[in-house]
Amino acid sequence: MAKKMTTSAGAPIPDNQNSITAGARGPLLMQDYQLIEKLAHQNRERIPERAVHAKGWGAHGTLKITGDISKYTKAKALQPGAETPMLARFSTVAGEMGAADAERDVRGFALKFYTEDGNWDLVGNNTPVFFVRDPVKFPDFIHTQKRHPKTNMRSPTAMWDFWSLSPESLHQVTILMSDRGLPIDPMHINGYGSHTFSLWNDAGERYWVKFHFKTQQGHKHYTNAEAEEVVGQTRESYQEALFGAIEDGNYPKWTVQVQIMPEADAEKTPYNPFDLTKVWPHGDYPCIDIGVMELNRNPDNYFAEIENAAFSPSNVVPGISYSPDKMLQARIFSYADAHRHRLGTHYENIPVNQPKCPVHHYHRDGQMNTFGGIKTGNPDAYYEPNSFDGPVEDASAQEPPLRIDGDADRYNHRDGNDDYGQPRALFELFDDGQRQRLYSNIAAAMGGVPDEIVERQCKHFDKVHADYGAGVRAAVQANKDRANAVPVTDETSQTAAE
Incomplete structure (x- = not known):
């Protein structure tokens, strides 16, 4: 027997139908609450999209640890044999919710691990570095990736x-x-925590760490021309591929690796190991295999489990x-603050964001408070400290002190x-074909950019490698020559013949 349809009040x-x-x-009657409820809910079906990483695709899976880094960390999810349920969301950075999937852009690589000690989130990209190293420049950078305030179009000039x-x-x-x-x-991208994080063990020793997720599917890429064909057929190519692969039982996997740096080494490296625009040389700090991440379950409801993640x-x-x-320090604030704005004060009470371990805290009231007051187990324990058996601090979770030197200042x-x-x-690793495609891709992205900005950028390429700057200049000029070429018609052919 079919279930009976009800109002939201039951x-x-x-x-x-009528x-x-x-x-x-x-005319309609105001007493038709069923109609009013339906229209009101439709008006509120959309929530603010993410300011960046708006277009995304995701799935559930498992993190399995096969290696042993227990001497570096007490994290239960990273101990040998641990299996942790998790959620992954991939995304483009610049495009809005309706953007095409197959666009040239950085891909977000965000992971949520539901550990027995609470949720651990690793929010990175498919690249080990980023465009800026100081967070005060992040809003400026994102403005250049979004729409021009006057034209409401993307601006290659602003970008370059x-x-x-x-x-x-x-x-x-x-x-x-x-x-x-x-x-x-x-499925065919690597993921990186990108930032430098730290691990700490029961002995109170800290180690710096970089997280890597190496695709087991291999790397596959489109040329600009191939991507244009794909976008002409579908704007949802990533969603189709990820959802379809998992539905068919072809579960994508990534090898999980870490680079470990002893705490004191950070004071000796010739580069700043906390600089998001830099990588750690693998020869100095080799990648250690520690496990496998597998995605094996599609969400039952995209909005509830991916958009609300x-x-x-x-x-x-x-x-x-x-x-x-x-950059990490700034994102510790800005990400959670963005969720409070987009989803509500108690966004972590949304099922997909809820930890799978017991949760006890003194936060109260506000939007999304659907957990019956406060999570202390006693209505009289709504502050801390208290005499009513409310939750108390756990000294075993105290991490070792962070080694920080220097005077507070705005350092250049x-x-x-x-x-x-x-x-x-990186450039010297590219073969001739890869270099030519690099020049071509940059030249295509520079279409319509003023010459002085193009030349300023090319001077930076010169400092990387003489061939880099020369190759981009040649590709830019070739595009200009093609654009300025007189199209051949029957009339111009006849004139030339005469």
């Missing part, structure tokens, strides 16, 4: 103007404009913590910083 609905009117041709004035972006720009800047789907690097568990990485992050060496090392 009353049965007798007729879902509104209540005064006669067959008469900012990058050409920010040489620290060179490493990420080179990756973005390379083959890996346009992957065919979420809230990831924040503020979510760490005992044994895992932060570092002096400036470009002073004494080599922004060309690591992009040069």
Whole structure:
């Protein structure tokens, strides 16, 4: 027998086909609450989209630890044999909710692990570095990726103007404009925590760590021309690929790796190990295999489980913590604050964001408070300390102190910083074909950009490698020559013949 349709208050609905009117041709009546409820809910079906990473695709899965890094961390989810349920969300950065999936852009790689000690979120990208290293420049950078306030169109001029004035972006720009800047789907990308995080053990020892997720599906990418064909057929190619693969039982997997740096080494490296525009050389700090991440279950409801998913690097568990990485420090605040704005004060009470372990705290009231007051187990225990058996602090979760030196000041992050060496090392790994596609992709992205900005950017490429700057200049000029060429018609052919 079919379930009976009801109002949101539970009353049965007798007729879902016709509104209540005064006669067959008469006006509607205000008493038709069923109609009013339906229209009111429709008006409120959409919530604010994410300011960045708005377009995304996700699935549930499992993290299985097969290696042993127990000497570095007490985190239960990282102990040998641990299996932790998790959620992954992939995304583009710049596009809105309706953007095409197959666009050249960085891909977000956000993971939520439901550990027995609370949720651990790792919010990174498919690249190990980023465009800026100081968070005060992050809003400016994002403005260049979004729509121009007057034209309401994306602005290549703004993008390249900012990058050409920010040489620290060179490493990420080179990756973005390379083959890996346009992957065919979420399964064929690596993921990186990107930031430097820290691990700490029962002995109170801290180690710096980089997290890597290496795709077991291999790397596959589109050229710009191939992507244009795909977008012409579907704007949902990533969603189709990820959802379809999991539905068919082809569960994507990633090998989980870490780079470990002893705490004191951070004071000795020739580069700043907390600089988000830099990688740690694998020869100095090799990648250690520790496990496998597998995605094996599609969400039952995309909105409830993916759109409502809230990831924040503020979510760490005992044994895992932060570092002096400036961008990480800012994101610890900004991500959680964005969720409070977008989803409500108690956004972590939404089922997909709820920890799977017991939760006890003294937060109260406000939006999304659906847990019956406060989570202390006693209505008299609504403050701390109290005499009513309310939850108390746990000293075992106290991490070792963070080694921080220096006076508080606004340090110039470009002073004494080599922004060309690591992009040069990457460029020198490219073969001739990869370099030609890099030049071509950059030239295509520079269409309509003023010559002085193009030249300013090319001077940065020169400092990376002479071939880099020369190759981009040649590709830009070739595009101009093609654009200025006189189209051949029957009339011009006849004139030429005469």
